[in-house]
Amino acid sequence: MSVQYKVVHCNINGRAVERTVDVRASLTDMLRNDYSLTAVKKGCEVGECGACTVLIDGETFNSCIYLAIWAEGKHIVTLEGLISPEGELSDIQQAFIEETAIQCGFCTPGFLLTAKEILDADRMFTDDELRKMLSGHLCRCTGYENIFRAVKKTMYRRQGKEIDF
Amino acid sequence: MYDIKAIYEAESVEDAVELRLAHPEAQIIAGGSDVLVQIREGRRAGKELISIYGIDAMRGVSIDEEDNLRIGSLTSFSHITNNPLVKKICPVLGEAVDQIGSPQIRNIGTIGGNTCNGVTSADSASTLHAWEAIIELTGKNGIRRLPIKDFYIKAGTVDIRAEEGEIQTAVLIPKESYENTFGHYIKYGLRNAMEIATLGCSVNVRLSPDKRVIERCRIAYGVAGPVPMRAPSAEAVANGQAPTMALAEAFSLAVLEDINPRDSWRAAKAFRQHIAVEMAKRALIESVKRAGGEIA
Numbered sequence: 001m002s003v004q005y006k007v008v009h010c011n012i013n014g015r016a017v018e019r020t021v022d023v024r025a026s027l028t029d030m031l032r033n034d035y036s037l038t039a040v041k042k043g044c045e046v047g048e049c050g051a052c053t054v055l056i057d058g059e060t061f062n063s064c065i066y067l068a069i070w071a072e073g074k075h076i077v078t079l080e081g082l083i084s085p086e087g088e089l090s091d092i093q094q095a096f097i098e099e100t101a102i103q104c105g106f107c108t109p110g111f112l113l114t115a116k117e118i119l120d121a122d123r124m125f126t127d128d129e130l131r132k133m134l135s136g137h138l139c140r141c142t143g144y145e146n147i148f149r150a151v152k153k154t155m156y157r158r159q160g161k162e163i164d165f
Numbered sequence: 166m167y168d169i170k171a172i173y174e175a176e177s178v179e180d181a182v183e184l185r186l187a188h189p190e191a192q193i194i195a196g197g198s199d200v201l202v203q204i205r206e207g208r209r210a211g212k213e214l215i216s217i218y219g220i221d222a223m224r225g226v227s228i229d230e231e232d233n234l235r236i237g238s239l240t241s242f243s244h245i246t247n248n249p250l251v252k253k254i255c256p257v258l259g260e261a262v263d264q265i266g267s268p269q270i271r272n273i274g275t276i277g278g279n280t281c282n283g284v285t286s287a288d289s290a291s292t293l294h295a296w297e298a299i300i301e302l303t304g305k306n307g308i309r310r311l312p313i314k315d316f317y318i319k320a321g322t323v324d325i326r327a328e329e330g331e332i333q334t335a336v337l338i339p340k341e342s343y344e345n346t347f348g349h350y351i352k353y354g355l356r357n358a359m360e361i362a363t364l365g366c367s368v369n370v371r372l373s374p375d376k377r378v379i380e381r382c383r384i385a386y387g388v389a390g391p392v393p394m395r396a397p398s399a400e401a402v403a404n405g406q407a408p409t410m411a412l413a414e415a416f417s418l419a420v421l422e423d424i425n426p427r428d429s430w431r432a433a434k435a436f437r438q439h440i441a442v443e444m445a446k447r448a449l450i451e452s453v454k455r456a457g458g459e460i461a
Contacts, residue, residue, distance in 0.1 A: 004172065023171075023172045024168070026166075029166060045205060046205055046206075047269070048359060050267065050269060060268055060269045060272060061272055062270070062273070065198055065202060065273065067167075067172075067194075067197065067201075067218075069172065069216070070218055072219075114268065132268075132358070135267055135268065135357065135359070136359070137267075
């Protein structure tokens with residue numbers, strides 16, 4: 001059997017790129033192996049844990065169960081894209097540090113991208129809504145409460161509101 | 166890297182039909198949240214795939230010229246939930262598919278995949294049965310439409326004719342089903358996210374103009390049998406009756422004449438029967454309330 005390849009053009013973290021990829025590759029494979037974006041974690045690789053989450057055209061996807069060839073023409077954001085060109089952390093990353101929302105760190109990149117999607121909606125969500133929106137991630141250290149607080153705190157800050165936990 | 170023999174990418178429906186005729190053994194892949202996982206498990210490893218994910222013409226929700234609510238088969242669950250037409254005409258469908266998997270799964274999973282899988286636990290399936298959805302298939306001979314109850318043949322098998330190059334292109338909810346109709350879906354699972362239904366129950370009602378009589382009641386289940394199913398005995402009990410607590414009780418007990426759940430590691434048959442009754446009752450009461458009626 002001959003290996004099948006395809007040229008995939010897309011925009012990753014604001015940069016237009018193209019690469020010839022093996023059609024059997026997942027988007028996780030492509031981002032990690034071809035673009036060295038190793039914040040995209042390989043967790044369960046069956047779409048259950050959320051560690052490989054990336055934004056595609058503004059929506060969260062498990063990149064492990066997304067074929068690399070489907071990225072053609074898409075805008076993809078990984079954790080590396082959250083840092084400013086000057087290397088400064090984004091508000092949500094800063095909030096994760098403040099709230100100690102990181103233990104082993106393996107789930108963090110995925111959680112941050114879902115948090116970005118939530119925050120980019122630019123509106124207030126109830127606690128129940130936030131929990132539901134964050135439910136596609138497993139934290140093996142079970143540090144969910146601090147992660148929840150970091151996201152909620154940033155949502156309040158962006159809306160110019162005081163938060164009282 | 167996935168163990169895939171070859172991938173053929175369809176760019177249009179015509180393209181997909183041609184590819185299907187050329188490669189009848191190939192597996193269709195839409196969003197892939199089932200197919201790719203099954204490849205990883207080894208169950209579908211080493212096969213040829215026809216990817217239809219890139220056919221944007223199969224995405225979106227509209228009202229067609231026959232007043233059907235038309236949902237393109239590749240429309241993702243999250244896009245169904247957030248669609249203004251779905252919210253207005255059949256919000257229960259949006260609520261049902263909003264209980265599938267996780268947010269990421271709801272962004273990749275499609276209603277076409279959810280139905281073509283032929284699994285009884287699909288969260289869209291009971292609501293689509295309760296709303297008598299029509300499945301639209303496109304093949305070399307054009308379009309074929311069939312009621313969703315005929316689409317499901319047995320567990321894991323649906324009526325799609327590969328030899329005719331067919332793919333599912335849309336799911337339609339007829340006006341006759343949605344006009345003045347209000348429904349409610351209840352999923353029973355052991356946790357809220359990333360859970361397959363132990364049982365799913367979808368009820369809808371149409372009340373008389375004065376809201377005192379249930380003109381038409383429909384109820385369907387997922388996981389109450391090998392394929393999603395209606396409960397006609399229960400519907401017969403409710404049709405033409407006043408919405409009372411006594412009726413809700415009689416209606417819910419009547420479902421036991423229709424359903425046939427099994428024992429599995431997820432739940433025992435007796436437990437499923439028990440919650441089926443309670444879910445029917447609650448879903449009927451909520452549907453009547455949504456229709457503007459009161460339970461006497």
